Amino acid sequence: MYSGVATSLFAIRNCNKTTNGDVGRLPVTVGQAASVVKAGAQCNSAISKPAKVVIDTCEQIAKTDKLFNGISKVVKFASDNVNPLIAASSGVKVILADDKQTSLLTEGGCVAGMFLGEGWMKKNLEGLLTSIKVTGKWAPVVKGVLFVAGSIGASTLGSKIGANIAEQLKSPEQSVKEEIENKSRPKSISLKA
Secondary structure (H helix, E strand, O other): OHHHHHHHHHHHHHHHHHHOOOHHHHHHHHHHHHHHHHHHHHOOOOOHHHHHHHHHHHHHHHHHOHHHHHHHHHHHHHHHOHHHHHHHHHHHHHHHOOOHHHHHHHHHHHHHHHHHHHHHHHHHHHHHHHHOOOOHHHHHHHHHHHHHHHHHHHHHHHHHHHHHHHHHHOOHHHHHHHHHHHHOOOOOOOOOO
């Protein structure tokens, strides 16, 4: 169940990114939304019956409609390949960026941080929760929330490290020019994942 909690939170986050202009995250959002419905159908709660109805209805329509069948195959692919799609969305950002070197290092750091953080959590989060005695029905919720927070934190840290490396690689003239340009723009706070 913890992965259902984490997937739900990731789906909401990626939906927010998509609606705020990061179109590369649209396939990720679709894939995670499909995974949320699947997780809902598998859990033993009030949401399992409606989720099963959604899945069964989609399967029935896919059997009779070629277009819907094709769409359902794309959704299944997205659901099965969320992490590669996240990496691809970062690649899209790099391709579309004006400053490709900075974008490559920032996005590369972001994705590397995410994978490293999630890899560490997959190995250590269960033991950490056991040591602080998080058990019972809340354990999957706490684990899911901590997994998402750790992933976001690790990807944000990786992004910042990549941005700092990119800044170190710039010539002094580029840095001064960008500093002058950036003084006229307000800075926003952003957490990347």
